[in-house]
Amino acid sequence: MRLAMIGVGYVGLVSGACFAQFGVHVTAVDKDLQKIKDLQGGKIPIYEPGLEALVQQGLQSGCLTFTDNLQDALKDADAVFIAVGTPSRRGDGHADLSYVFAAAEEVAENLSQPVVLVTKSTVPVGTGRRILEIVEKKRPDLKIDVASNPEFLREGSAIEDFMRPDRVVVGAETENAREVLRELYRPLNLLETPIVFTNLETAELIKYAANGFLATKIAFINEISDVCEASGADVQAVSKAIGLDKRIGAKFLHVGPGYGGSCFPKDTLALVKTAQDLQCPLKIVEAVVASNDARKESMVDKIEALFNGDLTGKTIGVLGVTFKPNTDDMRESPSLTILPLLQKKGVHLKAYDPAGMTEAQKFLSEISWENNVYDALKDVDAALILTEWNEFRALDFERMSQIMKTPLLIDFRNIYTLDEMKKTPFTYVSLGRALVTEQN
Ligand code: UGA
Numbered sequence: 001m002r003l004a005m006i007g008v009g010y011v012g013l014v015s016g017a018c019f020a021q022f023g024v025h026v027t028a029v030d031k032d033l034q035k036i037k038d039l040q041g042g043k044i045p046i047y048e049p050g051l052e053a054l055v056q057q058g059l060q061s062g063c064l065t066f067t068d069n070l071q072d073a074l075k076d077a078d079a080v081f082i083a084v085g086t087p088s089r090r091g092d093g094h095a096d097l098s099y100v101f102a103a104a105e106e107v108a109e110n111l112s113q114p115v116v117l118v119t120k121s122t123v124p125v126g127t128g129r130r131i132l133e134i135v136e137k138k139r140p141d142l143k144i145d146v147a148s149n150p151e152f153l154r155e156g157s158a159i160e161d162f163m164r165p166d167r168v169v170v171g172a173e174t175e176n177a178r179e180v181l182r183e184l185y186r187p188l189n190l191l192e193t194p195i196v197f198t199n200l201e202t203a204e205l206i207k208y209a210a211n212g213f214l215a216t217k218i219a220f221i222n223e224i225s226d227v228c229e230a231s232g233a234d235v236q237a238v239s240k241a242i243g244l245d246k247r248i249g250a251k252f253l254h255v256g257p258g259y260g261g262s263c264f265p266k267d268t269l270a271l272v273k274t275a276q277d278l279q280c281p282l283k284i285v286e287a288v289v290a291s292n293d294a295r296k297e298s299m300v301d302k303i304e305a306l307f308n309g310d311l312t313g314k315t316i317g318v319l320g321v322t323f324k325p326n327t328d329d330m331r332e333s334p335s336l337t338i339l340p341l342l343q344k345k346g347v348h349l350k351a352y353d354p355a356g357m358t359e360a361q362k363f364l365s366e367i368s369w370e371n372n373v374y375d376a377l378k379d380v381d382a383a384l385i386l387t388e389w390n391e392f393r394a395l396d397f398e399r400m401s402q403i404m405k406t407p408l409l410i411d412f413r414n415i416y417t418l419d420e421m422k423k424t425p426f427t428y429v430s431l432g433r434a435l436v437t438e439q440n
Pocket of ligand 1: 122151152153154155156211214218251252253254255256257258259260261262263264267323324
């Protein structure tokens with residue numbers, strides 16, 4: 001089986017490297033020559049645990065090659081995957097499909113054999129049908145089957161998600177397309193991974209419905225966390241107990257400063273827009289989007305309240321700026337809302353992130369970037385955890401209390417238990433739980 005992967009962004013690169021590991025011959029193509037050169041040398045442009053080793057294995061086995069020449073990539077391919085970006089369109093929040101359609105046109109123009117053309121990029125319902133029209137118009141002489149195969153990879157654990165998925169979703173309307181996709185994912189038969197076959201529209205909507213639902217779970221628990229704070233309840237116990245109900249499920253009920261990343265914010269917005277266009281507004285998802293935006297800002301009010309409403313001249317040491325751990329991705333990270341708002345209120349910021357500092361410097365200014373946790377916490381009025389990196393899970397509180405001006409830890413990821421914090425000299429402020437002070 002030979003596969004061409006169009007685009008070596010996050011999704012294209014992870015999927016390409018994983019298919020190569022399955023023994024598929026993958027040629028990944030991208031217009032960015034520098035990226036291709038780096039990848040040919042086994043160097044990857046993003047931070048994703050295990051990915052560099054997987055790419056290098058693919059290169060060594062000969063199953064994975066990189067090129068900037070589309071015709072080379074398409075030669076003898078049985079399937080062509082489109083994995084280009086679908087960013088939010090400026091101004092209206094719709095997914096920008098120009099790269100997807102341009103890729104479909106170019107592929108159709110340059111093909112000389114029948115293929116299955118698969119969309120991996122996250123695209124609104126109806127896109128696959130438009131791609132089919134494009135390729136049929138461009139190449140009436142060639143049989144190009146169009147399919148949709150959305151990805152459900154989480155940054156930071158993308159390889160595991162690809163290799164051991166809960167399910168694979170395939171929107172395909174010909175037996176040939178179904179057969180090619182079934183063959184590509186054959187190694188997953190061992191794990192008895194369900195493959196859900198649907199039509200194009202259903203597969204496209206499954207992706208948005210999944211992300212919309214997961215975002216809803218997060219926004220829901222975040223709002224419940226506020227009620228916990230106001231009432232004396234404990235959100236960790238609420239999450240655990242409702243999660244034990246199998247109808248609800250334990251995952252994605254972890255309270256935080258609001259969801260971020262390249263997917264949930266963009267996809268919830270695009271889903272809302274698509275539904276509005278179809279005259280069936282998704283009021284729940286609209287509320288989730290608004291709730292999450294407000295959530296990030298409310299984190300600043302919470303910090304301000306700890307300083308009796310006056311943050312002028314305070315110094316805060318920030319631990320973690322990426323939208324989640326195990327990535328250097330800063331897209332839509334809550335830190336991008338919270339930190340500039342703190343600065344506006346007169347706070348001086350020091351910060352440390354294990355992988356995201358280079359990326360963060362493109363978006364955040366006037367922050368003293370430090371080399372480690374303890375440099376970031378020297379002489380600060382408070383420590384603020386924004387990302388739950390493992391490195392922050394075993395802080396040396398003795399050392400911190402010696403170097404910080406005030407022993408105040410604000411933890412927006414609820415990394416620590418209240419019991420363990422009671423043993424430290426710290427005032428500990430977390431989300432949806434009681435305040436720990438020296439007195440209790
Ligand atoms: C998400 C989905 O989880 C993937 O299934 C999907 O394939 C991907 O989007 C995509 O559409 O490409 P990702 O954005 O990498 O993956 O990261 P998540 O682990 O889902 O986290 C998203 C955000 O939600 C993060 O900011 C995280 O901190 C937050 N979150 C997550 C919470 O605040 N609480 C939780 O319980 C879980």
